Amino acid sequence: MRIAIINCLKANEVCSGAGCLKALNSRTKHFEQYRDTDIELTAFARCNGCEAGIDDGFKEKLDRIINVGTEVCHVGVCTFRKDLEKECPVITQALAYLQEHGIRCVRGTH
């Protein structure tokens, strides 16, 4: 299974990515569904921030995720803005774009 992970740029200030990769490598949390499946990590990307939204650079990252043959994209739950009490609209839009291109999206990593 070819998997990409996208995380929130705000979270990136304190996030090493270790939690996501530990869950991926040990097939736990949101990656448990791949317990009996070979995995290839195709991308590990951040958004470009709230101000940027889906700017040209973030679009380029999404297109790269598509073009390398990603089958599933997981999004870190830290992308859910507490002030909005719902999913960040930039992430909603990004995932909709990936889904339009045939990529299954999963909200959650660990």
Ligand code: SF4
């Ligand atoms: S746009 Fe969304 S995912 Fe990106 S930094 Fe802002 S809250 Fe986080």
